[in-house]
Each structure stands twice: as structure tokens, then as C-alpha cells.
Amino acid sequence: MATPTSTTASVKSATETMQERTRAFENDRESRVAAKVSVRELDFFYGRAQALHKISLDVGSQIVMAFIGPSGCGKSTFLRTLNRMNDTIPGTRVEGSVQIDGQDIYAPGTDVVELRRRVGMVFQKSNPFPKSIFDNVAYGLRINKLTSSKTELSDRVEEALTNAALWPEVKDRLKASALSLSGGQQQRLCIARALAVRPEVILMDEPASALDPIATQKIEELIVELKRQYTIVIVTHNMQQAARVSDETAFFWLGKLVEVNSTEQMFTNPNEKLTEDYITGRFG
Amino acid sequence: MELHRLLDRDLEMLRDRVLLLGGETETALQKAMYALIERDTVTAREVLDGDDEIDRLEVEIDRLCVDTIALRQPAARDLRFVISVAKITPILERIADHACNIARVAVDLNDEPQLKPYVDLPRMAEFASGMLRAALDAFTSGDAAAARAVIERDDQIDQLYNRIFRDLIEMMVSNPTTTTRAARLLFVTKHIERIGDYVTDICELTVYMTEAAFIKHSN
Numbered sequence: 001m002a003t004p005t006s007t008t009a010s011v012k013s014a015t016e017t018m019q020e021r022t023r024a025f026e027n028d029r030e031s032r033v034a035a036k037v038s039v040r041e042l043d044f045f046y047g048r049a050q051a052l053h054k055i056s057l058d059v060g061s062q063i064v065m066a067f068i069g070p071s072g073c074g075k076s077t078f079l080r081t082l083n084r085m086n087d088t089i090p091g092t093r094v095e096g097s098v099q100i101d102g103q104d105i106y107a108p109g110t111d112v113v114e115l116r117r118r119v120g121m122v123f124q125k126s127n128p129f130p131k132s133i134f135d136n137v138a139y140g141l142r143i144n145k146l147t148s149s150k151t152e153l154s155d156r157v158e159e160a161l162t163n164a165a166l167w168p169e170v171k172d173r174l175k176a177s178a179l180s181l182s183g184g185q186q187q188r189l190c191i192a193r194a195l196a197v198r199p200e201v202i203l204m205d206e207p208a209s210a211l212d213p214i215a216t217q218k219i220e221e222l223i224v225e226l227k228r229q230y231t232i233v234i235v236t237h238n239m240q241q242a243a244r245v246s247d248e249t250a251f252f253w254l255g256k257l258v259e260v261n262s263t264e265q266m267f268t269n270p271n272e273k274l275t276e277d278y279i280t281g282r283f284g
Numbered sequence: 285m286e287l288h289r290l291l292d293r294d295l296e297m298l299r300d301r302v303l304l305l306g307g308e309t310e311t312a313l314q315k316a317m318y319a320l321i322e323r324d325t326v327t328a329r330e331v332l333d334g335d336d337e338i339d340r341l342e343v344e345i346d347r348l349c350v351d352t353i354a355l356r357q358p359a360a361r362d363l364r365f366v367i368s369v370a371k372i373t374p375i376l377e378r379i380a381d382h383a384c385n386i387a388r389v390a391v392d393l394n395d396e397p398q399l400k401p402y403v404d405l406p407r408m409a410e411f412a413s414g415m416l417r418a419a420l421d422a423f424t425s426g427d428a429a430a431a432r433a434v435i436e437r438d439d440q441i442d443q444l445y446n447r448i449f450r451d452l453i454e455m456m457v458s459n460p461t462t463t464t465r466a467a468r469l470l471f472v473t474k475h476i477e478r479i480g481d482y483v484t485d486i487c488e489l490t491v492y493m494t495e496a497a498f499i500k501h502s503n
Contacts, residue, residue, distance in 0.1 A: 239359065240357060243359075267359050267360065267363070268359075268360060268363060268364065268496060269360060269361075269364070269496030270360055276360045276361060279359045279360055280291075280358070280359055280360050280361065280362050281291060
């Protein structure tokens, strides 16, 4: 409808709108409970080769953050710094800090086994042990002596399988070999194994890249469900997957963090041209 | 062939089609106003006959937008472009419908004596037509500043609408025998006023496409 007053005065400048959205995003981040994972000025080296450059990043509690970027950009390397999985690779070196709930995980005296209980990991290729379904999930509970009775052990296994949305499919064959499960089921079993020790953060390195669309959908639904209880960081090459499951997205390029933003902003109007070129397929 | 080439091809096709639709719509509006002002019934009928092509283009662009989203999964500026095209297309089709309505009035009025020489009405139509052309140019070049400038011009259409409205009402009151013709002309002015609003919508979408800023209803 025509209005008697000028519409021009009411037209907000794009810059103003963008600034408002950025402020809203920052305020939202600040209003959340202090960051679950806080990384500052992180450098990572494979021997003399520097793979990560001055990465600073906060991951809030109970959100899903996706890491995207081309192969070799350092996103998996960075993921593995969050629970010191890179420690197992000879010749690697870390500088800077990674804090979980304010505690520096690289501080001397850190119990790495306890760290990895708190910060679980799921890999690209499902890697169940050649044991029964039950024993796979019970493994971490047993070696960490986290249960005091067989009943409690069974309850925790059931809880983990339920939370991994696998219980209805395996409850009648817990003694069957884990290797008899389908690829998608094996990956959910690995998630159940990670959940059994009640971690606080779950790192997922391309957890659905080897799965068919239906199994992928189940994993994605599971990720969205799990964020009610856990903080989840996922590396994915599938940008639609990042858009579907994550609340925030970080874009890495050549070992640098180019942009971290709300996923909505990232996929509709990223701040950096490099990010835009990557997600629109005009990279390189 | 790389995937982004396929996407670019689709985006280019969408751009071509929406510009074609914009051109057809602009022509329909100009011809409808010419038919009214010059009392040319033949041209009015051309406008009505041409509407099928505009409808066909609308459906074609709709399909292309859906296919592009489903098959290419555009993101960021590409996504904003496809969404803008999908929203601009029905606006252009509605502008063309208004042009048809003006053409129908022209056919009716051309059978009767002219009410009075048209002065403000052609000016109003020229404004609307110029706005539409400028809006399509701004969209094509992704020029948000130009789009904002077009939005400003809608006030002039509104002012002319109010003036013509008052004149026609006065005419009806002072000479009731003019009521039917004056009422038809009132409809014409309303159609043009609505076209101005639709052009504003196109410009708001151009700003969204270019800057990802939602300025609609921002007052």
C-alpha cells in the first residue's frame, strides 16, 4: 500500500542491519554459560611444518559446531588438538592454550586418559572392536572402572545404546559380534561407546562420510538430539550436513581460522569473501 | 565440468528469463497506458493477448528456481539470488495483470467519449514505467544504492495518485453523468499506484540479494 510518509527514511542501511545481526550473535554467545572449549593462539607443528596458525575459538556448551574447509586445511588436526589425540603422533608440537571448562588440557600433569573420557571422539571410519556389541560399549566403563556392579554396567550400556538410537535394533542380540552390524549401525555403536563413559564434549571427524543417505540421516538426527546433553564438534566435508546439524560453523583455510559464525549467517551471508567463495563452490 | 559451472549456467539462465519477463511486463504496462491515453483499442487487445506468454514465463522461472535449489543447492549470494528471483517473478506477473486490467478499462473507455484530456495520468504512468525499468536495471546490476533510490520515487506516484483521486471524486460529485467513466479511471490510477508498490518490493528484494539485508517492513 502507498503510505503518506517517505519510505526512504525507514530503510535501514545494510551496514546497520549487518552490525545488528553480528551484535546479536556476539551477545548471544556471551549470554551463554562460559565457553565449554576455549582455544587461544593455538599453533600446531608436524615437525617443522606448521599446520595450524594462531587459532582462537570458543565452543559454547550444548551446541553443535561444524568445522568446514578444503582437504588439508587443518580442521581435523585442530579437532584432534581438543583431546590431545595428536600426542600419539611423533614429532608434533603444540603452542597456545586449549581450555575445557577453564582448565588447560596441555598443562603438565593433565590426566590424558581422563581428558579423553571427558572429550570423546568418533572417527570417519567406524572402528568397533572385534568383540560383542555389549563388550564394545562396556569397554570404556570397564577399563576406567566406572561401574561397581554387573547391573550398573548393563544399565550404562543400555543407556548409551539408547542415547545412540541403537538400542531397539540390538537389544535382542547384545552378544552378537559388533562386526555383524551394518556400517551405519557400527558408527552408532561407536557413538554409543563414546557416550557410555558420559563425556562432556564429543568430537566427530566426518562421522557420516562413509555411510549411505539413510544411515547419514540417522547420524545427523542423533547429533541434533545429543546436543541437548553434550557439546559436539564435527568436521565435515558435506556443507549441507554442516548446515543441517550445526548451530555454529568455523571455516578453516591453509591452517588458519578464516571465520566462525552462526551457521545461518555462514550459509546465507558470510562475513568473509573467502568463506563465500568456498561455500558457493568458487574456490581456487 | 566442475559443479560450480553447472550452477553458474543455471543462474545465468534464471537471470535471462527474469529479465525477459521484466521486459515483457514493462512493455505490457507501456502499451496499456498508450492504449488508454491514445484511445487505441487494438493495442489494448495486444496487451491482453500477450499475457499468456507472461504467465508461461512465470511458470518456467518457478520451475527453474525449484530445480536450481533442489539440484545445485546454492548458498550465500547464489541462494539469495535464486530466492530473490523466485519472489520477484510473481511480482512481475502481478504487474502485468495490472497492465491487463488497465488495457481492459481502455477497451471499455474507448467506446465512450473521453472524459477529459489526460495530464496527470500519463505522468503517473511514466513514473511507474520508469521506476520499473530502473528497478530491473538495479536488479540486473546488483546495485542496492540504485534500488534504494527507486524506492524513494514511490512517493511521487503516491502524491499523483492522491491528486488524481481527488480530481475524479470532485468530477463525479459535480457531474454525476461522469461517474462511470471517472470510476474506471479511478481503477486505473489504483492499478498504477499498486504497480509502484510492487516495484518497491522488487527493489527491496534487490537490496536483500545484494546485501542480505531485510528492509521490507523495516519502518
